[in-house]
Amino acid sequence: MPAKWQDGQYATHLSDRPDPQLAPHAIVWNGTTATDLGTLGGTSSWAYAINDAGQVAGGAYFPGDANGHAILWNGSTLKDLGTLGGGSSEAFAINDSGQVTGWAATTDGAQHAALWNGTTVTDLNSFLDTSTVNAGWVLTVANGINDHGWIVGDAHNSKSGVDHAFLLAPIPEPETYALLLAGLGLVSFMARRRTA
Numbered sequence: 001m002p003a004k005w006q007d008g009q010y011a012t013h014l015s016d017r018p019d020p021q022l023a024p025h026a027i028v029w030n031g032t033t034a035t036d037l038g039t040l041g042g043t044s045s046w047a048y049a050i051n052d053a054g055q056v057a058g059g060a061y062f063p064g065d066a067n068g069h070a071i072l073w074n075g076s077t078l079k080d081l082g083t084l085g086g087g088s089s090e091a092f093a094i095n096d097s098g099q100v101t102g103w104a105a106t107t108d109g110a111q112h113a114a115l116w117n118g119t120t121v122t123d124l125n126s127f128l129d130t131s132t133v134n135a136g137w138v139l140t141v142a143n144g145i146n147d148h149g150w151i152v153g154d155a156h157n158s159k160s161g162v163d164h165a166f167l168l169a170p171i172p173e174p175e176t177y178a179l180l181l182a183g184l185g186l187v188s189f190m191a192r193r194r195t196a
Contacts, residue, residue, distance in 0.1 A: 026058050026073070037073045040080055045071065049094045057091035057100045070102050070116065081116045084123050089114065093144040101142035101151055113139035113153045113166075124151065127168060135159065139166055 026037040026047035039045045042061025049057045056073040060080075070081040070091035083089040086105025093101045104114040104121055113124040124139045136159030144152045151168040 026056065026060070026071075028054065028056060028073070037071075038078050040069060040071065040078070042068070044068075045078075047073075048092045051094045051098070052096050053098070055094055055098055057094040057102070059090040059102075070100065070104065070114070072098075072100055072116070079119065081119060082121055084112055084114060084121060086110075089121075091116070092142070095145045095147045095149070097147065097149075099145055099149065101145045101153070103141040110138070111140050113142040113151075113155075115142060115145070115151065124153075124168060139168075142168075 023043035024046060025039065026045040028035045028037065028047070028050065037045055037047065037056060037058075038060070040060040041063040042065045044065065045058065045060035047056045047058040054075050056071075058071055058073075059068045060071045060078065061068045067087040068090065069083065070089040072079045072081055072091070072094070081089065081091060081100060082104070083106075084104040085107035086109055089102060089104035091100045091102035098118070100116040102114055102116075103111050104123075106112055106123070115122045115124055124142055125133070128137065128139070136157045137155055138158060139153060139155050142151050142153035149170040153166055155164050155166045157163075
């Protein structure tokens with residue numbers, strides 16, 4: 001049973017519901033009360049991660065349970081995060097900025113690592129350079145994201161059949177580099193002052 005404890009709240013899904021005919025549902029437990037997060041109209045939902053704001057990432061089925069989508073629960077509403085044009089998706093992690101990672105199916109049915117900012121989904125393979133793609137590498141699932149936006153996950157090489165872990169780190173904007181260089185200049189100036 002996947003779960004995460006965060007600041008007095010626990011996100012998971014229950015498979016041992018009072019009625020054996022009831023399918024598992026994602027819940028948040030705050031120490032005294034369990035809140036059922038519901039579904040997208042299907043029978044089941046599941047929670048994998050919770051952030052400091054109490055937002056929960058996971059998945060839920062649509063009516064008929066043929067397809068499930070990644071979900072985000074914001075404390076009161078369950079939101080469908082969508083896909084990359086295919087039928088299914090699933091969310092595994094959320095950071096304190098509310099960025100969600102997981103996987104989503106593409107229009108041709110392939111499973112690609114995905115990042116959601118709000119309800120906007122990005123195929124993480126769009127960040128790969130041409131030589132990496134031509135070598136056969138596909139980022140298949142993003143398992144985690146930290147508060148700095150660093151993403152870890154699984155990659156598969158379709159040519160060799162090899163699987164590897166990956167790490168994607170955001171590249172700072174030019175303004176951030178300017179601030180970093182200004183800060184390094186100040187540190188250098190202070191260090192020179194102390195030795196003089």
